[in-house]
Amino acid sequence: MLATYRTIQSDSIHETEIKKSRFICHLKRITSEAEAKEFINQIKKEHWKANHNCSAFVLGEQNEIQRSSDDGEPSGTAGVPMLEVLKKNTLINVCAVVTRYFGGTKLGAGGLIRAYSGAVANSIAETGIVEGRLQQEISVTIPYNHWGKLEKFLETQKIVVKDTLFTHEVTAICFVDEDQVANFEAQVTDLLSGQATFVAGETSYSEQLIEE
Known part of the structure; x- marks a missing residue:
């Protein structure tokens, strides 16, 4: 067992808007890969009209399981940046799903990376981190x-x-x-x-x- 660990204080939803595109970040504490996948599918069903539901999660005491998905966004512009934010904050057992409703203005690769990583970072800051x-x-x-x-x-x-x-x-x-x-x-x-x-x-x- 770990002597200490870091994770989010609680499940949360946080929304930001960039050039009329809505980025809704859903954070959830998870205990298994099946639970993470179920959560991702739940958000996809809830926001089935959205353009993208990108995801990333870390699982295990040493983050043995790491997964990410761009869900139709250009490769490497959504899922991986989201995953990097979870890892940078040294969190364990957390799943993040960022739902995007396109606002009509393209953001470019750099803009997408900043938008998706920023959505997760802002949501974590809003929710808070606990040390166990x-x-x-x-x-x-x-x-x-x-x-x-x-x-x-x-x-x-x-x-x-x-x-x-x-x-x-x-x-x-x-x-x-x-x-x-x-x-x-x-x-x-x-x-x-x-x-x-x-x-x-x-x-x-x-x-x-x-x-x-």
């Missing part, structure tokens, strides 16, 4: 007299605390990057002179919006 981090749930149990120290440490290190339980002791349920668990436990142990016990919980991805 593989994190381990760690329950840290300590005596009451050490809670102040631990609380300050967690705040300083920007450790996400899921919950805090106050019984005869204090238990903080924390989310820690999976590759930092050993370091986290060592730091807490040193900070509290060994007066802490740790219990590992589930491992899962948490996503945070990236401000760019």
Whole structure:
């Protein structure tokens, strides 16, 4: 499993107009090639009157699967530029379909490349990118007299605390990057002179919006 990954925050639709041609970019998070193809066909059916429905998608932890289609536009002016934008943003598991309604003015090869790549880039910026981090749930149990120290440490290190339980002791349920668990436990142990016990919980991805 990846320690981190980047993808779009959510599925979206974003439209731009260039010389009276409408470029409608549809973005979708995908989990399989079949899902990507189904999405592309869905957009084609929805916009069957459009001149072109060009597409590109990346799939897999290392983008093992990459596909693109110019759908009737001059070769290399739509699908590949769209794919390059997805790769430049280091996204995984995303499908982009750009629907074009021709406005009567030809854009030329360079203009088409800028239009299709720009449609995807603008849509990604509008939607937002999230970073998913593989994190381990760690329950840290300590005596009451050490809670102040631990609380300050967690705040300083920007450790996400899921919950805090106050019984005869204090238990903080924390989310820690999976590759930092050993370091986290060592730091807490040193900070509290060994007066802490740790219990590992589930491992899962948490996503945070990236401000760019």
